[in-house]
Amino acid sequence: MSILLTTLNARYTHASLGLRYLLANMGALQEQTRLQEFVVGAKTTEIVERILAHAPQIVGFGIYIWNVEESTKVVAMLKRVAPHVVVVLGGPEVSYESNEQEIVKLADYLITGWGDVTFPKLCGEILHGPKPLMKIHAGVQPPMAEIKLPYSLYTDDDIKNRTIYVEASRGCPFKCEFCLSALDKTAWPFALDHFLAEMESLHARGARLFKFVDRTFNLNIKTSLKIMQFFLDKLEANPDDPVYAHFELVPDHLPDALKEGISKFPHGALQFEIGIQSFNPAVQTLVSRKQDNQKAADNIRWLTDHSNAHMHVDLIAGLPGETVESFATGFNKLWALNPHEIQFGILKRLRGTPIIRHTQEFGLVFEPYAPYTILANRDIDFPTMQRLVRFARYWDLVANSGRFGHTLPVLLGEDAFGRFMAFADWLYANTDATHRIALERLVAMVCKYLQNQGMDKDAAEALLASDYAGAKPKPVETPAPKRQARRLAA
Ligand code: B12
Ligand code: SF4
DSSP states (O other): OOEEEEEEESSTTBOOHHHHHHHHTOGGGGGGEEEEEEETTSOHHHHHHHHHTTOOSEEEEEOOTTTHHHHHHHHHHHHHHOTTSEEEEESGGGSSSGGGOHHHHHSSEEEESOOTTHHHHHHHHHHHSSOOOOSEEEOOOOOGGGSOOOGGGSOHHHHHHSBEEEOSEEEOSOOOTTSGGGGSSSEEEOOHHHHHHHHHHHHHTTOOEEEEOOSOTTSSHHHHHHHHHHHHHHHHHOTTSOOEEEEEEOTTOOOHHHHHHHHTSOTTTEEEEEEEEOOOHHHHHHTTOOOOHHHHHHHHHHHHHHOOOEEEEEEEESOTTOOHHHHHHHHHHHHHTOOSEEEEEEOBOOTTOGGGGGHHHHTOEEOSSTTOBEEEOSSSOHHHHHHHHHHHHHHIIIIITOTTTTHHHHHHTTOHHHHHHHHHHHHHHHHOOSSOOOHHHHHHHHHHHHHHTTOOHHHHHHHHHHHHHHHSOOOOOSOSOHHHHHHHHO
16 A cells, blocks of 8 residues: 545544545556545544554645644654655645645645546656656646546445535535635536436445535536436335435525425425525625525525425624624524524635635734634624624524524524524623533523523423423434434424
8 A cells, every 4th residue: 555545524424525536536546545534633643653554655635624733733743753754735725825834834745626636646656756846736627527436435334324425516606705615617517417326326325315515506407406306216216215415505596496396305305505694785795795685585485484405594704894783684584584503604714715805994803723713803893703603602502403492482582683692691601601511501591591581480491391302302213413303303
């Protein structure tokens, strides 16, 4: 074995699709290439020891925002104990602004962008010459038909225990300035029939949750319909053996044909992640996000009323021009549309993204280390931003967890944002914690807060008891995430 592909995933359940693409495309070098994944939080010495146990000549690291800090330590240690091992980096986190990155300084080579064809080529040159002269290589984007699909490389163990990521297209045609995909020129589809044949064999091998990483599933409706039909056929052929598909959607593009397809799916089989990000037209213009807000709202309403899909809708706080008040208006508007989950994200400055053009005018201040979260801007000072961060954390615990289905509407009343912000401020003042709040304690705190707000003790306890009983997830023989099962059971 001479080449090792490795990365630190965010969790064990997240299998790396990027590395499987590289392995699938190694050509003649595939025989001598292995894949070994780690999880962030693992001990650096153990990672280095396990890498070296393969006695590799080349180690290729997949570098992402969630692992760059730890990977830097791993590469530094690896180069100390085994300086002869050639380190090649790749992945989105090192594809831009790479010259200033510590990890790039420590490595021998870097491939920016797509690695599918450039990594095997570079490895061939390192192993057999001529020795590559340049340190940094721009990854070649070949025609999609030339990229070998990696799905057979998911092991039976992966299929049984991990999220199966799949990709029907790469890239995004939109230009939202906070997003790395804004740098893509367009979206490039893989040949659909070939892709679906691979999905067929994954399904035959037991895969039941397919998570599409496509930036925009509903870009080409013909393709979306064919993919949905694939899953519908599976569901119809065997209703007792459900299959789940997760897609990212743009909210303002849901033609009737797509709606008709969506409406045929049973409870929970479709999971949609929908980016709203901001309902504020001035902010949308500033960050070059084109979105018809009325259509988006109508479509989310339609999905809530007429489909069985589980909906997770994203908002971002901290965007240039977004004040707390305008964010609150957007949040309340979204809450009124009743999605299952609102993902309250805080703006991050991803390397390479054009959002930095607003730095001066809007006073954007970001954390210097990954994940580069915004700390303050012209309209939201640091303490207020921290209140929003806590709001996001508590929202996840209380609202998105699905554990407080009956209590939440009472807690939020007619002003979801304002009331939850007041609750978040109170909870923080009374617990001093945003993490590791045990469920029992959280229930007790919510109960106390409701009483502080004037609710009768018995009524508050009864309300929470109704949730606590309902909070127990119904037995689901599915790989669907637990909290989604709770939301759907509510
Ligand atoms: C799955 C995923 C996750 C998973 C983690 C997966 C894992 N393995 O652990 C989860 C859900 C946890 C996650 C979380 C986040 N994510 Co994410 N995520 C993705 C997603 C949807 C898919 C990744 C993927 O498989 N892509 C498909 C493969 C084929 O592409 P690829 O990974 O880029 O690999 C190619 C190249 O990069 C390169 N390459 C990769 N590895 C290597 C190695 C070598 C040696 C070489 C040469 C080349 C190379 O070659 C590959 C093939 O061409 C991408 C979006 C996307 N569609 O890519 C975002 C993305 C990677 N995430 C992103 C972000 C910002 C986040 C969050 C910060 C979001 C947030 N606001 O909270 C969090 C991070 C949380 C944290 N702890 O810090 C950004 C990346 C930013 C960065 N610089 O890394 C992306 C690109 C989304 C975007 N458009 O902005 N994410
Ligand atoms: S936010 Fe979504 S639509 Fe906008 S560029 Fe990124 S992936 Fe594309």
